[in-house]
Amino acid sequence: MLVSNIEMFSPSSLSECLTYLSQSSKKHKLIAGGTDAAVRMKEGKWRPEIWINIKNLKELRYIEEKDGCIHIGPLTTHTDILRSDLLKRKADVLVEAAREVGATQMQNMGTIGGNIGTASPAGDTIPALYVLGALIEISSLNTKRLVPIEQFFIGPGRTILRENEMITGILIQPQHPNEIGIFQKLGPRKAQSISIVNVAISLKMIEGKHCHGGKIAFGSVGPAIIRAKKCESLLSQGPLTEELIQNIAKVAWKEVLPITDGRATALYRRDMASALLERGLYRLLRRWENR
Amino acid sequence: MKTIQLKVNGAVHSISCPPAKSLLDVLREDLGLTASKECCGKGECGSCTVLINDEAACSCIVLAGQADGQEIITCEGVGLNPNLDAIQESFIEEGATQCGYCTPGIIVSAKAFLNGIDHIPAVDEIKTALGGNLCRCTGYTKIIKAVQTAASRNSSEKEPVKG
Numbered sequence: 135m136l137v138s139n140i141e142m143f144s145p146s147s148l149s150e151c152l153t154y155l156s157q158s159s160k161k162h163k164l165i166a167g168g169t170d171a172a173v174r175m176k177e178g179k180w181r182p183e184i185w186i187n188i189k190n191l192k193e194l195r196y197i198e199e200k201d202g203c204i205h206i207g208p209l210t211t212h213t214d215i216l217r218s219d220l221l222k223r224k225a226d227v228l229v230e231a232a233r234e235v236g237a238t239q240m241q242n243m244g245t246i247g248g249n250i251g252t253a254s255p256a257g258d259t260i261p262a263l264y265v266l267g268a269l270i271e272i273s274s275l276n277t278k279r280l281v282p283i284e285q286f287f288i289g290p291g292r293t294i295l296r297e298n299e300m301i302t303g304i305l306i307q308p309q310h311p312n313e314i315g316i317f318q319k320l321g322p323r324k325a326q327s328i329s330i331v332n333v334a335i336s337l338k339m340i341e342g343k344h345c346h347g348g349k350i351a352f353g354s355v356g357p358a359i360i361r362a363k364k365c366e367s368l369l370s371q372g373p374l375t376e377e378l379i380q381n382i383a384k385v386a387w388k389e390v391l392p393i394t395d396g397r398a399t400a401l402y403r404r405d406m407a408s409a410l411l412e413r414g415l416y417r418l419l420r421r422w423e424n425r
Numbered sequence: 426m427k428t429i430q431l432k433v434n435g436a437v438h439s440i441s442c443p444p445a446k447s448l449l450d451v452l453r454e455d456l457g458l459t460a461s462k463e464c465c466g467k468g469e470c471g472s473c474t475v476l477i478n479d480e481a482a483c484s485c486i487v488l489a490g491q492a493d494g495q496e497i498i499t500c501e502g503v504g505l506n507p508n509l510d511a512i513q514e515s516f517i518e519e520g521a522t523q524c525g526y527c528t529p530g531i532i533v534s535a536k537a538f539l540n541g542i543d544h545i546p547a548v549d550e551i552k553t554a555l556g557g558n559l560c561r562c563t564g565y566t567k568i569i570k571a572v573q574t575a576a577s578r579n580s581s582e583k584e585p586v587k588g
């Protein structure tokens with residue numbers, strides 16, 4: 135398919151979009167901000183017969199709290215996330231992750247739905263969504279299902295989405311006042327770089343250095359995001375002393391499953407996963423103590 | 426082919442083009458606005474940066490069909506000789522350009538950044554704001570200085586006249 139032959143349909147409402155998805159006989163693909171889609175089209179990897187342009191579906195661009203959940207529309211941009219006071223207060227780790235996506239231009243155009251849709255093991259918002267217990271709302275013309283983010287990905291670039299479905303919402307659990315999170319990323323340079331390793335951490339603090347458990351999710355060190363459950367189980371074993379933090383970091387070294395690719399070797403990734411977690415935990419504790 | 430409407434630098438254009446053509450190519454080829462440059466063609470260097478509805482975006486990875494109905498500002502729209510913007514004057518004054526290939530994109534990014542603040546930015550703030558713009562010549566020191574100079578020009582313009 136030549137780029138010049140690819141068509142485009144821009145639905146004016148979600149229902150028009152879902153109707154099109156269910157009826158189209160053409161090879162179609164959604165395009166939101168296009169920061170992944172246009173690049174892959176140019177590289178010759180993604181050449182649908184028709185782009186379904188959802189960028190301007192305003193009804194899917196929102197951040198709101200209702201019924202004990204924070205609801206985020208898939209067309210919410212990374213810049214929207216950075217500017218949201220609600221998310222700064224109740225989903226700090228997601229705000230930190232959005233800040234690490236590309237640079238200003240990518241944050242302005244790129245959407246959270248697109249970050250999830252690309253399903254890259256290096257997608258920065260995904261580990262943050264893991265530790266916030268995200269549910270993905272998937273809709274087709276006649277169905278709607280809510281799927282825990284852990285079950286959404288089936289491999290690099292692959293999700294459970296069917297041809298006639300799309301992401302219509304992301305639900306996260308708001309953090310309580312004693313919950314704090316952090317996102318740490320190592321890339322080849324500071325701005326505009328794909329993660330070599332990243333980690334999202336969310337801790338439930340009690341008092342002093344004591345914590346009541348938490349969640350840890352690594353990106354870019356496995357075929358999908360890795361919830362470090364062994365590390366997590368150590369979090370509540372006692373006060374988070376230097377010794378305990380170093381032990382947790384050692385466990386992380388074994389728990390990640392990285393490969394060697396053009397960006398880094400597997401061994402380097404293990405070392406860095408361990409170091410990022412250790413540094414992240416120290417930083418979180420310092421923030422908690424200085425809050 | 427598809428007919429799209431673009432408001433570019435204040436003027437409305439109706440253009441017939443393949444919808445998956447890049448906005449950058451439309452600006453350069455269909456509208457003759459050649460300030461925006463293609464360097465990497467994949468969102469990494471920022472030399473094609475334009476404002477879409479006031480926000481900086483890389484026009485090389487925005488599809489024409491997606492820009493339909495949107496408002497675009499290019500470097501030409503920031504200012505043209507002899508009516509240059511403070512940011513452009515500051516680039517000249519500080520010598521913040523060499524080959525010039527990155528300059529229009531940086532001017533647009535800097536303009537969007539300065540529009541959103543009303544103080545003289547610190548170096549780190551400027552580095553974050555311009556993180557998506559690469560320059561292969563200058564080493565950035567003068568670019569950063571030029572942004573600060575423009576910010577102080579803007580703020581002295583805004584200050585009430587005394588006396």
Ligand SMILES: Cc1cc2nc3c(=O)[nH]c(=O)nc-3n(C[C@H](O)[C@H](O)[C@H](O)COP(=O)(O)OP(=O)(O)OC[C@H]3O[C@@H](n4cnc5c(N)ncnc54)[C@H](O)[C@@H]3O)c2cc1C
Pocket residue numbers: 163164165166167168169170171172173208209234235236237240243244245246247248249250251252256257258259295299300301302326327328329467468469
């Ligand atoms: C220079 C550059 C730097 C980058 N740096 C980073 C980085 O540091 N970290 C990072 O994580 N990413 C990075 N990216 C990737 C990209 O910017 C992000 O993944 C972004 O969030 C994608 O969003 P989008 O709206 O542009 O997606 P699009 O490109 O529009 O779409 C991406 C995919 O998601 C699908 N999709 C979009 N919306 C939906 C929906 N509602 N339902 C179902 N499927 C949907 C599309 O069909 C497509 O398959 C970078 C990209 C570039 C070009």
Ligand code: FES
Pocket residue numbers: 462463464465466467468469470471472473474483484485486
């Ligand atoms: S040419 Fe568009 S970002 Fe490099």
Ligand code: FES
Pocket residue numbers: 521522523524525526527528559560561562563
């Ligand atoms: S002046 Fe040459 S690339 Fe910046």
